[in-house]
Amino acid sequence: MQKLIGAKKINIAVFISGNGSNFKILVLDSFKKKSKYEIKLVISNKATAKGLVYARKFKIKKKIINYMNKKNAEKNILVELKKNNIDLICLAGFMKVLSKTLIQKFKGKIINIHPSLLPKYKGLNTHQRAINNREKYSGCTVHYVNSRLDSGKIILQKKVRILKTDTSSKLAKRILKQEHILYPKALKKVLISL
Ligand code: GAR
Numbered sequence: 001m002q003k004l005i006g007a008k009k010i011n012i013a014v015f016i017s018g019n020g021s022n023f024k025i026l027v028l029d030s031f032k033k034k035s036k037y038e039i040k041l042v043i044s045n046k047a048t049a050k051g052l053v054y055a056r057k058f059k060i061k062k063k064i065i066n067y068m069n070k071k072n073a074e075k076n077i078l079v080e081l082k083k084n085n086i087d088l089i090c091l092a093g094f095m096k097v098l099s100k101t102l103i104q105k106f107k108g109k110i111i112n113i114h115p116s117l118l119p120k121y122k123g124l125n126t127h128q129r130a131i132n133n134r135e136k137y138s139g140c141t142v143h144y145v146n147s148r149l150d151s152g153k154i155i156l157q158k159k160v161r162i163l164k165t166d167t168s169s170k171l172a173k174r175i176l177k178q179e180h181i182l183y184p185k186a187l188k189k190v191l192i193s194l
Contacts, residue, residue, distance in 0.1 A: 009035075009036060009037055009038045010036060010037040010038070010087045010088055010191055010194065011037070011038055011040045011084065011085050011086050011087045011088070012026070012030070012037050012038065012039050012040060012041075012086065012087070012088050012089070012090055013039075013040060013041040013042070013043055013080070013081060013084065013086040013088075013089050013090070014026055014027075014039055014041075014042050014043070014089075014090045014091075014092050015042075015043045015044070015089060015090070015091045015092065015094035016042060016043070016044050016049055016051045016052075016092050016093050016094055017044060017045055017046055017049055017093055017094050017095040017096070018046075018049055018050060018051060018093045018095070019049075019050045019051050019093065020042075020049060020050060020051015020052065020053075020054055020092065020093065021051070021093075021176060021180065022092035022093060022113055022179055022180065022183050023039075023042060023051050023054055023092045023093075024051070024054045024058075025180045025183060025184060026039060026090060026092065026183060026184060026187065027039050027054060027058045027060060029184040029187070031058075036188075036191050037088070037187070037191060039058075039060055040060070040061065040084045040085070040086060041060065041061050041062070041063060041080060041081075041084045041086060042054075042055045042060050042061070042062045042063070043062075043063050043064075043065055043077060043080065043094075044062065044063075044064055044065070045064075045065055045066075045067045045073070045094070045095070045096050046064070047064045051092075051093070052064075061084065063076075063080050065077055065080075067096055070096075070099065071099075073096075074098070074099055074101070074102050077102065078102065078105065081106075087109065087194070088109050088110075088111070088190070088191075088194070089106055089109060089110040089111070089145075090111055090112075090113075090183075090187065091110065091111065091112040091113070091145065092113060092183070093113075094112075097149060098110070098145065100147045103145060103146065103147055104147075108144060110144065110145040111142055111143065111144055111145065111155065111186070111187070111190060112142070112143055112144075112145050112150070112152075113140060113141070113142050113179055113182070113183050113186075114126070114140065114141050114142075114143065114150050115127065115138075115140050115172065115175050115176070115179065116130065116138055116139065116140070116141065117137065117138060117139040117140075117141060117157055117159065118141040118143060118150055118151075118154060118157070119150075119151070120135075121138070122149055122150035122151065123149060123150065125168075126138070127168040127169075127171045127172050127175070128168040130162060130171070131162060131166055131167075131168060131171065135162055136161065136162060137159045137160065137161055137162060138159075138160055138162055138171060138175060139157055139158050139159040139160045139175060139178065140157065140158055140160070140175050140178055140179045140182055141154055141156070141157045142154075142155045142156050142157075142182055142183055142186035142187075143155055155186040155189055155190060156182055156185060156186040156189060157182075158178045158179075158181070158182045160174055160175050160178055
């Protein structure tokens with residue numbers, strides 16, 4: 001991809017699978033006066049993803065991508081990204097793993113938020129695993145996406161204390177609050193470097 005220059009706003013696609021609270025936060029941040037980006041498109045692999053309500057609410061174009069066949073799904077994704085002149089992809093609770101081919105096509109232009117202090121607790125079930133291991137802290141990480149799961153270069157992290165009384169869902173809630181602060185901050189950092 002070409003280097004992105006000038007005053008033109010960066011076009012972003014957000015990928016979701018569920019509640020979309022991070023998607024909502026990014027949209028609200030993009031509405032701020034000095035924002036350097038615009039959320040042009042939201043992609044979901046699930047038609048029932050709750051987060052799609054924000055697409056309607058904020059008039060963001062949405063696309064549901066059927067993942068029955070991953071190759072076809074990614075072909076369709078690439079068509080949409082091109083059609084909407086997307087410069088950068090933000091994964092926000094997108095529960096599918098992107099192929100090497102797609103990642104290569106958007107090299108350095110895909111970021112993800114993950115609910116742990118990477119490199120600890122890659123993958124799923126992060127909160128329960130951190131509690132089971134009696135960690136003092138967990139947190140969240142925004143990182144670049146490379147071909148290895150949750151292993152790309154870290155952009156920003158935020159620590160969250162694990163309390164004795166924590167359950168996986170209590171901890172998830174407190175971490176999610178921090179995600180909502182961290183993701184727009186990390187995105188700004190990325191945009192400066194583009
Ligand atoms: C967030 O906690 C995000 O970090 C996590 O899913 C949640 C999505 O919440 N992502 C992953 O676990 C990716 N491996 P949201 O749909 O309300 O933004």
